[in-house]
Amino acid sequence: MAVNLNDKSKMTVVEGSYATAHAVKVSRPHVISAYPITPQTHIVQDLSQFMANGEIPGCEYINVESEFSAISALIGASATGARTYSATTSQGLFLMHEALLNTSGMRLPIVMTVVNRAAGAPINIWNDQQDSIAQRDTGWIQLYAEDTQEAADMVLQAFKIAEDKDVFLPVMVCMDGFVLSHVYEPVVLMDQKEADEFLPPFKPDVCLDPKKPVSYGTLGDPSVYTEFRFLQERAMQNALPLIEKAADDFKKITGRYYGGLIEGYELDDADVVIVTFGSIIGTIKDVVDEYRANGEKIGILKVRAFRPFPMEAIANGLKNAKAIVVVEKDISIGRNEGALFTEIKAGFYNTPMRTPIVGYMVGHGGRDIRPMHIKKIVEATKEVAKTGKIVVESQFNDVKEELL
Amino acid sequence: MSNNQPFNLLTPGHNGCAGCCDSLAAKYVLMAVGPDCIVVNPTGCLEVMTTPFPKTAWNVPWIHSLFENGGAVASGIEAALKALGRKGNTKVLGIGGDGSTMDIGIGALSGTFERNDDITYICIDNEAYMNTGVQRSSGTPRGASTSTSPAGTVSFGNNTNKKDMPAIMVAHGSPYVATTSIGYANDMIKKVKKAADITGSTYIHSHAPCPTGWGFDSSKTIEIAKLAVDCCLWPLYEIENGEVTSVKKIRNPKPVEEYLKAQSRFKHLFKMEGGDKEIEAIQKSADKNIAKYGLDK
Numbered sequence: 001m002a003v004n005l006n007d008k009s010k011m012t013v014v015e016g017s018y019a020t021a022h023a024v025k026v027s028r029p030h031v032i033s034a035y036p037i038t039p040q041t042h043i044v045q046d047l048s049q050f051m052a053n054g055e056i057p058g059c060e061y062i063n064v065e066s067e068f069s070a071i072s073a074l075i076g077a078s079a080t081g082a083r084t085y086s087a088t089t090s091q092g093l094f095l096m097h098e099a100l101l102n103t104s105g106m107r108l109p110i111v112m113t114v115v116n117r118a119a120g121a122p123i124n125i126w127n128d129q130q131d132s133i134a135q136r137d138t139g140w141i142q143l144y145a146e147d148t149q150e151a152a153d154m155v156l157q158a159f160k161i162a163e164d165k166d167v168f169l170p171v172m173v174c175m176d177g178f179v180l181s182h183v184y185e186p187v188v189l190m191d192q193k194e195a196d197e198f199l200p201p202f203k204p205d206v207c208l209d210p211k212k213p214v215s216y217g218t219l220g221d222p223s224v225y226t227e228f229r230f231l232q233e234r235a236m237q238n239a240l241p242l243i244e245k246a247a248d249d250f251k252k253i254t255g256r257y258y259g260g261l262i263e264g265y266e267l268d269d270a271d272v273v274i275v276t277f278g279s280i281i282g283t284i285k286d287v288v289d290e291y292r293a294n295g296e297k298i299g300i301l302k303v304r305a306f307r308p309f310p311m312e313a314i315a316n317g318l319k320n321a322k323a324i325v326v327v328e329k330d331i332s333i334g335r336n337e338g339a340l341f342t343e344i345k346a347g348f349y350n351t352p353m354r355t356p357i358v359g360y361m362v363g364h365g366g367r368d369i370r371p372m373h374i375k376k377i378v379e380a381t382k383e384v385a386k387t388g389k390i391v392v393e394s395q396f397n398d399v400k401e402e403l404l
Numbered sequence: 405m406s407n408n409q410p411f412n413l414l415t416p417g418h419n420g421c422a423g424c425c426d427s428l429a430a431k432y433v434l435m436a437v438g439p440d441c442i443v444v445n446p447t448g449c450l451e452v453m454t455t456p457f458p459k460t461a462w463n464v465p466w467i468h469s470l471f472e473n474g475g476a477v478a479s480g481i482e483a484a485l486k487a488l489g490r491k492g493n494t495k496v497l498g499i500g501g502d503g504s505t506m507d508i509g510i511g512a513l514s515g516t517f518e519r520n521d522d523i524t525y526i527c528i529d530n531e532a533y534m535n536t537g538v539q540r541s542s543g544t545p546r547g548a549s550t551s552t553s554p555a556g557t558v559s560f561g562n563n564t565n566k567k568d569m570p571a572i573m574v575a576h577g578s579p580y581v582a583t584t585s586i587g588y589a590n591d592m593i594k595k596v597k598k599a600a601d602i603t604g605s606t607y608i609h610s611h612a613p614c615p616t617g618w619g620f621d622s623s624k625t626i627e628i629a630k631l632a633v634d635c636c637l638w639p640l641y642e643i644e645n646g647e648v649t650s651v652k653k654i655r656n657p658k659p660v661e662e663y664l665k666a667q668s669r670f671k672h673l674f675k676m677e678g679g680d681k682e683i684e685a686i687q688k689s690a691d692k693n694i695a696k697y698g699l700d701k
Contacts, residue, residue, distance in 0.1 A: 030483075030484060030487035030488060031480060031483045031484050031487055033480065033483075058487055058489075059487060060483035060484070060486055060487045062479055062480065062483050062519070062521075063519070064476060064479075064515050065511060065512070065514065065515035065518070066511060066512075066515070068472075068473065068476070068511075068512070069473065069475070069476035069479075069511070069512045069515050070476075072469060072470070072473035072476035072477050072480065072512060073476045073477065073479050073480035073483065074480055075467075075469050075473070075477055075480060076444065076467065076469070076476070076477035076478060076479065076480030076481040076482075076484065077480035077481065077483055077484035077487075078480075078484075079467050079481070080442070080480070080481045080484035080485060080488070080490075081484065081488060081490075082480075082483075082484035082487055082488060084480075084484075098470060099469070099470060099473065102469055102470055106469070208442045208465040208466075208467060208481060209465055209490075210439060210440045210441060210442065210464060210465055210494055212465075213439075213462065213463055213464050213465045213466070214465060214466075215455050215460035215462050215465075215466045215467070215468075216466065216467040216468070216469075217455075217467050217468035217469055218455035218456070218457040218458075218460060218468065219451070219452050219455050219456050219457060220457045221456060221457070224457050224458070
C-alpha cells in the first residue's frame with residue numbers, strides 16, 4: 001500500500017469490513033440488498049448500522065430472504081437507474097450464480113464485495129478463492145484486493161469502472177475472508193468530499209421509467225444472441241484501460257495507489273517471479289524482502305484484475321523472469337491446476353515466451369500459509385530457473401499424507 | 405402512443421396463441437393500472453411471446469430477469485423509485501404464471517410480501533408449465549392430465565390438489581388478496597385497480613384457461629373461464645387485511661362435469677373405470693368452496 005505521509009494523520013484502526021462498509025457509504029448508493037453469511041456479515045451489519053443512524057441519506061436497504069433475492073432485488077433497482085451494492089461469499093455467491101449471468105447480460109453496473117471463502121462440501125467458512133474463481137465466466141469484472149485499505153478503495157474504483165458508458169458491467173471486489181474482513185488495521189476512511197470528487201453521480205441514459213418505456217431482458221433468439229455476447233466481451237476489453245485509469249484518478253485525489261491491472265514488487269530485475277493475488281501477497285512480500293537482503297532477485301507480480309484478464313500487462317511484467325511460479329488459493333478439479341496458472345500458460349502459448357512456469361495450489365479452506373511454505377516454493381522455483389527443467393508442473397503445496 | 409392508450413399498453417401482433425389467456429390477463433391488468441407502471445415479468449409464455457428481440461409488445465417499462473425472482477426484482481424497483489425520488493404514483497407490478505409464482509418463485513415472493521413492499525403481484529394461473537409443454541405445477545388441479553402427470557392405465561392424471569396460493573399470501577399479512585378470472589373482465593379490472601391503489605404488497609390470483617394446454621377450441625377461452633367460476637371450482641373473492649370482504653355469488657352452481665367435459669385434459673375421467681369417483685372427488689372440492697365462501701347463499 002502506498003500511503004502518502006499526509007495520510008498518516010487521517011489513519012484510524014478499524015476492521016476490514018468496516019473500512020469496506022464506509023467506502024460503500026461514501027459511494028452514495030441508492031439501494032443495498034444483502035443476506036447474512038460468514039465471513040461477509042460484518043460488512044452488512046455495519047451498513048445496517050449506518051442506515052439505522054441515518055448516515056446514508058437517500059438509500060434504501062432491503063433485507064431479503066436469500067442471496068438469490070439480494071442480487072435479484074439489485075437487478076430491479078439497477079435497471080431502474082439506482083447505484084446498487086451487495087456483499088456475499090461462497091455459498092451465497094453460488095446461490096446467486098444464475099442471477100450473476102443475468103446481471104452482466106442485462107449490462108447492469110452492480111458492485112458487490114465478495115469476501116472470499118472456501119466452497120462446501122465439506123462445509124468450511126475459512127478463506128480461499130474458489131468462490132469467486134468459480135464465477136469467472138459470469139461476465140463480471142473481478143478485482144482482487146491485497147489489504148483492507150485496497151479492498152475499501154476498490155469499491156469506489158469499482159463503481160467508477162462499472163458505470164463507465166463504455167463498460168456497463170457489474171464488478172466483484174474480492175477480499176479474503178477473515179484475513180482481510182476481520183482484521184483490524186490502520187486505514188484512511190475516505191471523506192465524502194474526496195469520494196464525491198472521484199465518483200460522479202450515476203446517471204444512466206436508459207432505465208425503467210414510465211415516461212420513456214423500454215423492455216429489459218427480452219428473448220434473444222439465435223439470430224441476435226451472439227451479438228449480445230460479442231458486446232459484453234468488447235465491454236470487458238474496454239474496461240482494461242479504464243481499470244488503470246480509475247486507479248490513476250484515485251491516486252491523484254487520495255495519494256493511494258495499488259497498481260492498475262497488475263502491480264509489481266521487486267519485479268523488474270527478478271529472476272524468480274511469484275504471480276498471485278489477494279492477501280497472501282503480504283506474507284510473500286516479507287519473504288521477498290529476506291531474499292533481497294541476501295542479494296537474491298525474487299519478485300512479485302500481483303494480479304489486481306482477473307476479469308478482464310490482463311494478459312498483455314502480465315506478459316510485460318514477466319518478460320525478464322527466468323522462472324515463474326503461480327501461487328493461488330483455488331483449483332480447477334480435474335485439471336489439477338489453479339485457474340490463474342492455466343490462464344497465464346494459455347496466454348503465453350502463441351507467443352515467443354518460453355520461460356518455465358509452475359503452479360502451486362495453496363491455502364485451501366483457510367489453511368495457513370507461512371513464510372516457510374513460500375520459501376519452499378521459491379527454493380523449488382529457483383531450481384527451475386537454474387536448470388530450465390520442470391519436474392512437477394502443478395501441485396498442492398501442503399497435503400497431509402496421513403489423512404489420505 | 406395513440407389515443408387508445410389503455411388498450412395499446414400491450415400491443416397486438418405478439419406471438420401468443422389464438423385464444424391466449426396470458427395476453428387477455430395482461431391486457432386487463434394494464435387497462436386497470438394505466439401507463440404509469442413498471443412491469444416485472446418472470447420467465448414464461450407471456451415473456452417469451454411478447455418480447456422477441458428487437459421487438460416488444462410492451463408500451464410500459466418492462467423487465468424480465470429470471471424464472472424465480474419476480475418478487476425480489478419488483479422489490480428492488482420499488483426501492484429504487486423511492487431512493488431516486490421518482491416514486492410518485494408509479495405502480496410496480498409483477499405479472500407471472502403459476503409456475504413462477506406458486507413453485508419456483510414462491511421464496512422470493514414470500515420475501516416481498518413479508519416486507520410488505522409496495523407492489524402488486526398478479527398470478528396468471530393456467531394450471532401448468534405451458535411454455536415448456538404442459539408439465540404439472542402446484543397450480544394443476546386434481547385429475548388433470550399433463551405431460552408430467554399423464555393419465556395412464558394406473559393413473560388418473562395429477563393426483564394432488566391445487567395449492568391454495570391466495571391463502572398463503574393472506575398469511576403473509578397482505579392488505580389485499582383477491583381471486584379473479586379472465587372470464588370476468590370487469591371484476592378483474594376493478595380488483596387489479598384496487599390492489600394497485602392500496603399501499604403494500606397486494607396479490608391478485610387470476611384463473612386463466614389455456615386452449616393449448618387444456619385442450620379446448622381457441623374460441624372458448626372466456627367460456628371455459630366462466631364455467632370454472634360457475635361450477636364453483638374457482639371462487640371469486642376479496643380478502644382485505646385477512647377478512648373476506650366480498651364473494652361473487654353463484655346462485656345455481658353448475659355441476660363440475662360440465663366444466664371437465666369441455667377440456668381434453670380431463671377426458672380420461674369419463675372413459676376410465678373409476679373415473680366417476682375422481683369426478684366425485686372434484687365435485688366435493690367445489691362443494692367445499694361453496695360452503696367455505698357461502699357462494700350459493
